[in-house]
Amino acid sequence: MYKQFCKNFKNFLQINESKDYRYKIGREIEVLTNVDVYNQLKERKNVKYRETANFIFEISQYEHQYPSIKKFVWELWGYGFDVKRFDEVEVEPRERIEEKVKLIDLLLGTHYWA
Secondary structure, three states: OHHHHHHHHHHHHHHOOOOOHHHHHHHHOHHHHOHHHHHHHHHOOOHHHHHHHHHHHHHHOOOOOOHHHHHHHHHHHHOOOOOOOOOOOOOOOHHHHHHHHHHHHHHOOOOOOO
């Protein structure tokens, strides 16, 4: 599932080169497609690492609405991504998180298969 997500994400970016709202949302979740970059952020204790862990925690709250999210979060954890809440990191607005969750759900399917 994770590899399919990464492949679909790449295709999504190519299709949506117009830099519209959905493209910008996609760019914000790009860190989920690169384990090495994530691990570097984690090692350096970069704020982007904490934001990503928070985001994964937030999307895990949507597992009942989007069954694929539960499996995806589990796979992210398996790849070494942390699923935790850092209180010092501001949570994104609910609407923005929901847009990202919808996009992730699409990318977990075959909508952007090349």
